[in-house]
Amino acid sequence: MQWTGLNELREKFLSFFESKGHTRLKSYPLIPQGDNSLLLINSGMAPMKKFFLGQEVPPNKRVTTCQKCIRTPDIENVGKTARHGTYFEMLGNFSFGDYFKHEATEWAWEFVTKELELPIDRIWVSIYQDDDEAFEIWTKERGVDPSHIVRMGKEDNFWEIGSGPCGPCSELYFDRGEDKGCGSPDCRVGCECDRFVEFWNLVFSQFNGDGEGHYEPMEHPNIDTGMGLERLACIMQEVDNLFEVDTVQNIMNHISEIAGVKYKQDPKVDVCLRVITDHIRSTTFMIGDGVIPSNEGRGYVLRRLLRRAARNGKQLGIRDPFLYKVVDTVIAENKSAYPELEENADYIKKIVRAEEENFAKTIDKGMELLNNIIDSIDSNIESKILSGEQAFKLYDTYGFPIDLIKEIISEQGIDVDEARFRELMNEQKTRAREAKLNSDTVGWSSENYHITDEPTEFVGYETYECDAKLLHILTEDGEAEEAKEGDRVNLVFDRTPFYAESGGQVGDRGVFVIGNSVVNILDCQKDPSGQHSLHLGLVMAGSIQKGVTGHLSIDGLKRDATARNHTAAHLLQKALRDELGSHVHQAGQLVDSERLRFDFNHFEAMTPQELLNVEQAVNAKILEAVKVTTSEMDIESARAQGAMALFGEKYGDIVRVVDADGYSVELCGGTHVDNTSKLGLFKIISESSAAAGIRRIEATTGTGVLGLMQEGNLLIAAACGALKVTNPHELPARCKALNDELKAKDRKIDELNQKIASTQMQNVFDTATEVNGVRVISASFNGMTVQALRAMGDRIKENPLNVAVLANIADGKGNLIAVCGKEAVARGAHAGNIVREIAALAGGKGGGRPDSAMAGVTEIFQIDEALTQLTSVVQKFVK
Template sequence: DYFKKEAITWAWEFVTKVMGMPEDRLYVSIYEEDDEAFEIWNREVGLALERIFRMGKEDNFWEHGIGPCGPCSEIYFDRGPERGCGKPDCTVGCDCDRYIEFWNLVFTQFNRQEDGTYTKLEKKNIDTGMGLERLAVIMQDVDSIFEVDTIRRILDHVCKKAGVVYGRGDEDVSIRVITDHIRGTVMMVSDGILPSNEGRGYVLRRLLRRAARHGRLLGIKGPFLYDVAKVAIRESCEAYPELAEKEEYICKVIKTEEERFAATIDQGIAILNAMIAELKMENKDVLPGNMAFKLHDTYGFPLDLTREIAGEAGLTVDEEGFMAEMAEQKNKARMALKNREMSAWGRDLAAGIDKDLKTEFVGYESYSSESRILHIILDDEQVNSAQQGEEVTIILDRTPFYAESGGQVADTGYITGKDGKVRVNGCVKVGEGLYLHTGVVEEGIIEKDAHVTASIDVERRLAIARNHTVTHLLHKALRNVLGDHVTQAGSLVAPDRLRFDFRHFEAMTKEEIKRVEDEVNARILDDLKVTVREMSVDEANRLGAMALFEEKYGDLVRVVQAGDYSMELCGGTHLKSTAQAGLFKIVSEGGVAAGVRRIEALTGKGALEYYDQVEEKLESIAAALRTSPQESLKRVETLNSELKAALKEIEQLKAKLASSSFDEVLGGAVEVSGMKIATGRFDQLDMDSLRNTCENLRSRIGSGVVVLASSLGDKASFVAMATKDAVERGIHCGNIVKEAAKAAGGGGGGRPDMAQAGGKDTSKIDEALRLAVEAAKAQVK
């Protein structure tokens, strides 16, 4: 009910009266052909002719391909000649910083046609946008958004962490990147987004990791962004109070991602350095695009960091090859998504069946229906009949069979006619509501147009309903225990189990799992009534119903509510009350992707069977321990104590056996220039025992080095220790064991006075000890 005149006059009123900007520092631009806007600015507002600038389509006409478009008018503020370029023709539209555009009024009044012509829109509208931070720059009279008070305090904190001063050098870019990215990061995490490799989560991860990398460039060691986030929260929490409420959670998410990236980037640098070394050996000076892409895709290694490190080593990066690999990956992802969205049956049936044909679903109210067979498909062909033993797909006019969707598996059951019977093993929905029942003809013959009874496996349906209703209870309990950031990332609802994937940044503790399990079981015992209602999306949102962000909903949605506890949009089948679920048991919790956890759980009979199995195992364990289940723990503790005592006695006996061999080892030492080199083999000793034995021998050798080896299982262990004077004469134990281990197919190293190593080939131990002696001889000065 308003257009160009009102939009212009209201904008002028706001900037001059509300914001108090001096009129003599304001200018406007309009589209060169928009005489109407000119008249309003000049006659209605009273702006002088020299303050109105007509500009071409590139600057003052908003359009994006075909469709609604129109001219626009922009408002500029003159920040003074001291911020200008100094040229005599400097004015509105100049690239310098003097005239800053901060408000754009778009008058959407035309519709661009495919042939490039324009027609007038029947209903015109206003699209207006003002830069809040630009406005702050003007009102506070600073040079950039990074000097606006709230942002400057974040920037100053970054400088303090890095020990640098802003505005004095090359560090400024990194300082600004961190300051900018942490603000966006805080808002995204507050809104429930978690770092991941897809969608919004990937954007967040890139922001965090880019900021973390720039922290490294500034010399900041260890996680620091979570600390900067506290300042960003403090500066914004007055306008966004939820930031203060979620501060601990926001900082925890950021710190966790920082720690992950630290491990990733260290690993990536090691791999990149290995790649560079290999290329240099081959006299190559270009890092292939596929190598750069592997670092990016597998380790989250930024291309610009790869470019920088490669450049320091005198190499360039094949960025075209990198982009080609990136494009191929995106294409594969698009094709995979396309294949998931299209069912094979849907493609086969599209040509032969009316696209408007739908199956009436009656499965919410009934377990069976009287139906008519509309189509029979056998071997991808439509047929009039099928007989016993043949695998078929049947389309009915109505069905009680729930088609697999929303994580819930399909119903199974039977389609029975007077001449035949089909066992239905699955059901999928294609198009706008065509249900395809897949199965096998078990008896007789079925024919097209025949009247049949479609009936589902009721017991199986109820088992599925238990798991589905409890999935909703689980979702709510997770949000109560872990926080409102928890959202569903996927699910499987089957008759024998439920699987629930959810967004959360760390593994659940045993205490958290127990709290969730207890809360769900408490709601089951509360016997909450489960109600299902259909309503508009807007009404569901007003009531606070949970919805999946990625899901597409129609105008009318189905809302499933369990008492006053949980409310979700859902098209699945459910219980009448929570008590019908009987029992809930979490059997596992683990990670499936970055920022995504998975719970596997059981309900009803499945949970009871689980406890039966646990009880059976306890009884078997008790029988093996020759005690009762109640006394099993005490018996295990006793046996464990006895085992520890026996192992300790064994180690003592080993030490005595080794001690008896000391004289033999020392007596067989080789003497070089007054220094002894002793070697010995003590099989079946672990590394700790081997070190202790070597220490004892070193204390007795006087002046020299001791090298010992042990074969335990299929591994060889080596330890070398030298006296202080031996080290002064050139002995280096790290280099000695490295040579020895190399002979046994292993590696290792350490300090000059003590080192250890391992090997894979125990048959080479004697040869390894011989090489150790030679290495030691060569070191003696």
């Protein structure tokens, strides 16, 4: 059993089962696809239900995956214990009517004993109490000692959920040793202590159950296995919990560095570090898969995790937003398996930072209020209760989720009147008012406002301005008769030229003027019924009264630029389908005056040539000056014409068709140019991953392209100035020459390091000691490259009796290299084991082969002290 990194373990498992004829599938998104029974994917099997139930045909009867999972039922225990976490990865191999118990157990045993080299005497197997077949296979075919097989009852080792496929289970356990046990003479597999760790569950789905205890054998039984990647890493890295696994520990180290604290020095600090580490892993992956913070559903889960992490950051003394910085480390530790995280890094960090900043605006005042409430509760009263009204105020005014309130007050032994809180929630549906007002929006509910007038007439296709009657003035406190300077309002008119946000196109901006009174219209949205346009405004001068008639006008420049980008989105979708295939469909869109963001279904990143082809195709249609016409027709006629629906648009019996001369025909209610030539030019800015199976293109048109060109010219000029190049055409050659110069200097530095290593060799040998006939050597160097250190190690181990550990400190980081000569290895020396022990003394980890190994250390000032222990460490191995 050799120390193995988490990322390496994942690859080992998937590659192993690929060698057994399995098709490797990428992890499915955390958002369930076509399954409304789950909020978030919580197991490796969950995305496979469609295959097990025969709803879809799998790509192969044998499949292997590493599935991202989120589980939050025990969120209150995260941080308080070392084992609870909300995000984890589940390794699994699946058979859909192909192989069964014989093969599943054979490959499981081969993987853990041959690939991972787990000691057989420390592996235990559990089986269902009546599964004699499994007992015979494990003992007679796999060679498992019968004394290491434990029979368990239906609750533990029989998998079923209601009616449907079900069957017995067989689990693999690892014995971590008596020192991890509870000390009871009855301590065995199934004990709640930390000695026996269940790490792999093999489910033998061989029955169809009716949910009432009757089971019929399946004609083609299935295999479903699940092994927690982090739990396996704990075993392989010989650590006590998931927070000490290499990739997770690196995330915690970053948090510790920001907070200026250390793990395992203060139990309260440790709780905060574990909460933040777990939650930032979860949130990074959730946002990467398309979850956005909100007050409902999976968005609420995300918001709850982010705010819980932010609060624990406050408890560590971190005052400024910091979680978005830790996202970089989460991505760095996981990008090898999930490259889409790196592609989407800026978006993930933007969401995290925005949520942190919104929460930070209110948390200090909210905590002050909550602390005052806690202090006011009589400590002499046996039953201490936080009222529903107080909890609701904390939620509605300060944005504290009820779960966070319960968590904080539970630390003081206080309960909350949650029933009354829910009553108030039902009475008041407007959520987080202040946060929404600060961002120029208002939370509207159809239950708060009953607008019964005729629908607002939209005249914005034909004109940019019109006279309109003000029907309603809506404020956060209800409907008003008048609004004065400084008031934020939502206005409803009988008619409007303002486009209300829909179909991915943003709402118009502009003004409402009546006499000397002016209202800046900052946005335009549909009310919940979709019938009336809500003009979000700020009264800049004078006052306005319900029932008056004034003049509405939109910002024409912004509308024109938005229309250009919207028409470009239509042309882009057509060009993408021509270039990539008919599987491309829009999966999301945002169109404003500056650019367009277009999400679409596609399974891999586009190549530079594909992007160029798409860009040229769109520009070709622009230069052709194609007419763009709009017409209304019934939905069936539109479909017969080949019209495609765009994301976010709801369609009635009569629809609006936007036709770019037959090249692109779309159902769309948005605003467009009447000729493609008005787009000017089209330029793709970026192509990235928006979520699993979803790609995102950002692009611009018209003046946006000019802006990009001007920005590019400024960058080129700056680069020319920095490299002292007068002609921009000479810039590539100058960059290449500079790169060649740097490479030559690097080679020269390596040569000098080799010479330095050679001159210092004799000094290294002079410090040698002897242990049972083996020569033990240690030395530490500053600024030497790892390559030079390796070269020195290779020379040392040419002597078969040499054992050495060499240290190097460069750029604030430390590395250790251990080498053992052939004869020293024969006498028991093992470089991997030796370097692991020495590295641990300086806060590091590592390992490797018997003759050569390497480790990284974090406590560089403890390296010299650690090297003084080398002789005693070698004595443990060399006899």
